[in-house]
Amino acid sequence: MIPAAETGEAVLRLIGTLSVNTVTQVHENLGDLKPCDRLVVDMAKVVRLDTAGAWALSDLERRLTGSGGTMEMRNLSAESAQLLESVRRAMPEKEGAPPDRKDFAALLERIGQTVVAGARFLLELTGYLGLFFARLGRVMRHPSEFRLTALVAHAEDVGLRAVPIVALMAFLIGVVLAFQGSAQLRQFGAEVFVVDLIAISILRELGILLTAIIVAGRTASAFTAAIGSMKMREEIDAMRTLGLDPATVLFLPRILALLVMLPILGLIADVMGLFGGALMAWIDLGISPSMFRTRLVEGTDVSHVFVGLVKAPVFALIIGVVGCHAGMQVKGDAESLGRMTSNAVVTAIFAVIVADAMFSIFFAQIGL
Structure with missing residues (x-):
């Protein structure tokens, strides 16, 4: 390839073979050419031209045209001209971005798309729940297919290792409720009712809710990361090739571990929350532990414990299904894994x- 400049125009003389074997170097050299108003490409000494070489010339012509210049081909054989024209027609056209519509119809369209996407997402979660x-029904009919070791391992991971953070969180929530409640009730001389405030708040709502939020943050992300990384490495495809069902091997032990451990974590949170509230009431209000226990037994119905713990299996199903579903949506790159992990945590919470x-609306309607 010999570039030259003549009066009034820039001339590029090509020599030898312009084929797939040389197109990489030729394309790099053509990319180094400075833009000009008119470029003449002399093909007199080109002995062979294939589709790869024609693509390099078409790409050069497109770049010059885009910058406001022109390109002319000289001494081109009939076969080469026909090949070059075929490649020009086959070159993809760049599609401009559609204009951003701001009218009311566009707003309705975006709302409709969001609603449809949300409905499709809920249907997918329902499908995973049904799966x-x-x-579960299959392993109950065929117990030999159940993986007890995986269940125990996941129960340790989602339950036992979460005990310290759950217990600390519940203890601090009990301390805060007692401190804030005593500051308000002291104005009316009703400090003793701080026991009822702590008991009902923790046993009915805060104990299991905050526990579920903590478990959603650490467990949904763990499920998504584990299953998503397996999908990235094509291990799930390998499992199917070996005749293993991913739902039985991956989903079932994880969700069952949550179903077993979340009520236990809820009980631990209730106990630690009451302990923190009792300690703060003793320090701030002078309510002794025996008085706190007496008031707790007399003023708190066992139905509050039932209302709190009955939510645990539902929360466990939600967290497990969301985490497993997000893991199966991971694509083949690390960016997808990170995005789905964060989405799983937000969605689960x-x-x-x-x-x-x-649940609160339902229990209020039935008077429980």
């Missing part, structure tokens, strides 16, 4: 709060 129950609100 869990189907596999939001769904837990919505479910808790629905």
